[in-house]
Amino acid sequence: MGQQRITRAECAHVAALARLELTDEELDRFTGQLDELLDHVAEVEALDLEALPPTMHALPIANLLRPDTPGEVLDRDEVLAQAPFAEDGQFRVPPVLGEAP
Amino acid sequence: MTAVEIAAAVRSGQRSARSVVDEHLDVIAGGDADIHAFNLVAADQARARADEIDGAVAAGSDPGPLAGVPVALKDNLCTRGLATTCSSRILEDWAPPYDASVVEQLHNAGAVVVGKTNMDEFAMGSSTENSAFGPTCNPCDTSRVPGGSSGGSAAAVAAGFAPVALGSDTGGSIRQPAALCGVVGVKPTYGLVSRYGLVAFASSLDQIGPFTTTVADAAAVLDVISGPDARDSTSISEPQPPVSHTLADGIDGLRVGVLTELSGNGIAPDVAAQLQAAVRALESAGASVAEASAPAAVYGLSAYYLIAPAEASSNLARYDGVRYGLRVDGPSTPDMNTATRSAGFGDEVKRRIMIGTYALSAGYYDAYYGKAQKVRTLIINDFASVWERFDLLVSPTSPTTAFPLGERTADPMAMYMSDVCTVPVNLTGQAAMSVPYGVGDDGLPVGVQIMAPALGEPVMFRAAAVLEASL
Numbered sequence: 058m059g060q061q062r063i064t065r066a067e068c069a070h071v072a073a074l075a076r077l078e079l080t081d082e083e084l085d086r087f088t089g090q091l092d093e094l095l096d097h098v099a100e101v102e103a104l105d106l107e108a109l110p111p112t113m114h115a116l117p118i119a120n121l122l123r124p125d126t127p128g129e130v131l132d133r134d135e136v137l138a139q140a141p142f143a144e145d146g147q148f149r150v151p152p153v154l155g156e157a158p
Numbered sequence: 159m160t161a162v163e164i165a166a167a168v169r170s171g172q173r174s175a176r177s178v179v180d181e182h183l184d185v186i187a188g189g190d191a192d193i194h195a196f197n198l199v200a201a202d203q204a205r206a207r208a209d210e211i212d213g214a215v216a217a218g219s220d221p222g223p224l225a226g227v228p229v230a231l232k233d234n235l236c237t238r239g240l241a242t243t244c245s246s247r248i249l250e251d252w253a254p255p256y257d258a259s260v261v262e263q264l265h266n267a268g269a270v271v272v273g274k275t276n277m278d279e280f281a282m283g284s285s286t287e288n289s290a291f292g293p294t295c296n297p298c299d300t301s302r303v304p305g306g307s308s309g310g311s312a313a314a315v316a317a318g319f320a321p322v323a324l325g326s327d328t329g330g331s332i333r334q335p336a337a338l339c340g341v342v343g344v345k346p347t348y349g350l351v352s353r354y355g356l357v358a359f360a361s362s363l364d365q366i367g368p369f370t371t372t373v374a375d376a377a378a379v380l381d382v383i384s385g386p387d388a389r390d391s392t393s394i395s396e397p398q399p400p401v402s403h404t405l406a407d408g409i410d411g412l413r414v415g416v417l418t419e420l421s422g423n424g425i426a427p428d429v430a431a432q433l434q435a436a437v438r439a440l441e442s443a444g445a446s447v448a449e450a451s452a453p454a455a456v457y458g459l460s461a462y463y464l465i466a467p468a469e470a471s472s473n474l475a476r477y478d479g480v481r482y483g484l485r486v487d488g489p490s491t492p493d494m495n496t497a498t499r500s501a502g503f504g505d506e507v508k509r510r511i512m513i514g515t516y517a518l519s520a521g522y523y524d525a526y527y528g529k530a531q532k533v534r535t536l537i538i539n540d541f542a543s544v545w546e547r548f549d550l551l552v553s554p555t556s557p558t559t560a561f562p563l564g565e566r567t568a569d570p571m572a573m574y575m576s577d578v579c580t581v582p583v584n585l586t587g588q589a590a591m592s593v594p595y596g597v598g599d600d601g602l603p604v605g606v607q608i609m610a611p612a613l614g615e616p617v618m619f620r621a622a623a624v625l626e627a628s629l
Contacts, residue, residue, distance in 0.1 A: 071512050071515050071516045071519065072508075074515050074519065075515045076492070076496045076499050077499055077503070077508055078496050078500040079500075079508075087508070087512060090570050090571075091513060093570075093571050094463060095526075097459075097460060098461075098463060100460055101461070101529055101530070101533050106533065106536065109539075110532070110535055111528060111532050111534070111535065113362060113531065114348075114362050114392070114587075115534075115538065115585065115586050115612075116347075116348055116349055116394075116612060118392055121395070131256060132255065135255040136481075139253065139481075140480075141482075141484070141485030142485065148480055148481055150491045150494065151488060151489060151491050151493070151494050152491065153490065
């Protein structure tokens with residue numbers, strides 16, 4: 058195994074970006090496991106890839122267009138019945154900015 | 159009875175769909191406590207659907223090519239009003255407001271959904287041990303894993319709970335469990351089967367396919383679920399010829415390559431021996447066999463474990479506690495999002511989200527994600543050269559037979575290596591399937607992987623039929 062590729066602090070930063078809160082034990086464990094994976098995938102560093110285009114999709118795919126006319130839609134009550142918290146036909150969430158009203 | 163036999167008997171009125179479904183529900187009730195293939199058994203719904211089919215037959219109409227065939231669905235395929243959990247706490251109580259396209263297609267063909275099968279959480283894993291609801295056991299030996307991530311679907315078919323199951327394959331999640339459980343498993347060409355209603359893991363790699371006990375059953379199911387779908391913008395827009403009609407055409411004169419990069423290093427000797435036996439069978443049937451090489455295939459695992467987590471980190475951003483699924487309250491919406499995701503996701507899902515977030519983050523994008531996408535191009539180019547000289551490729555499906563439960567759970571890298579033979583084909587979008595071919599030294603099933611160019615399913619199935627008949 059070479060030098061450390063991801064530090065505990067970087068791991069904590071990535072978790073925050075992904076909206077995950079990790080315990081100290083999880084952070085220790087995941088840092089080691091992510092480092093081991095990054096060390097394995099570093100094998101591709103030896104490849105000369107400069108001239109190659111990136112592949113997003115394996116098969117050539119063009120945009121599919123359809124007439125802009127209303128079709129079937131999901132039933133609003135059925136959808137909202139699955140929400141953790143709905144009110145007056147809408148999803149309800151805690152305050153996004155600032156204090157609760 | 160196979161799916162083809164059941165459908166023939168039900169369509170001709172020889173057997174009632176209800177008796178077929180009752181019989182399978184009895185086998186499930188008697189056996190699933192030891193296997194845990196199912197997250198949910200939809201017994202009442204299945205009986206009601208079977209009665210509908212019997213009513214249709216009595217009224218003189220044809221319920222379709224899968225009339226009365228019990229089907230188990232991986233728990234990441236949306237079923238309207240029926241829990242679809244992805245074996246995750248974050249979706250534990252979610253009942254989708256719509257059916258996946260494949261569920262509609264099966265319904266319209268007369269099939270009967272008997273339940274939802276266990277899986278690695280969000281399809282991330284190779285052993286079905288990453289389920290929030292506990293592991294599935296391999297029906298061939300309950301101390302072993304069934305493979306994953308579609309381990310519940312593979313086990314359901316192997317245990318006789320249903321003749322047909324659907325799974326999803328992002329890096330081998332149909333083929334590897336099919337190999338470890340001794341059943342047929344198909345990863346169709348990317349875009350052949352609609353992904354509408356498949357809970358997304360890595361959208362450029364995910365594909366739905368069947369598990370069955372016979373090659374003919376797999377062909378019959380694929381013919382039902384393949385085809386264009388306006389609701390999936392990546393589905394191939396031209397209908398493809400059915401594979402069932404050409405199954406018996408043989409492989410005389412076909413050029414088969416043994417892909418050296420996936421067939422040598424790291425393959426257990428007993429698995430390699432079964433591959434050699436399969437090669438001899440293909441030669442006896444008139445195929446010419448030679449070694450084939452796609453050198454970049456050895457980098458498949460590295461490219462896969464950057465691309466799949468990157469796409470997953472984006473796809474799984476939707477689990478935020480707002481519109482469906484689990485919510486853990488917090489004083490603000492960002493706090494609520496974080497509390498929900500931290501409580502709702504298991505370790506492997508968190509690891510993959512973090513790998514993906516890291517690979518996509520500023521400063522690392524070019525070094526990791528960008529590079530992985532170029533490696534993907536390299537692998538596609540290498541396979542394109544191989545297809546100039548070969549019609550089909552073969553390799554083992556898995557480097558080993560089914561490993562013991564718990565053996566690899568503490569070591570993610572060891573678990574990831576289980577996918578080494580299967581991931582290249584997801585990166586290239588090609589067709590591949592696993593066909594059971596004898597057993598290893600431990601008496602457990604070995605699978606042979608057959609790979610074909612994009613939309614090469616008809617030829618691939620002909621070779622699968624030859625292998626099956628040679629056993």
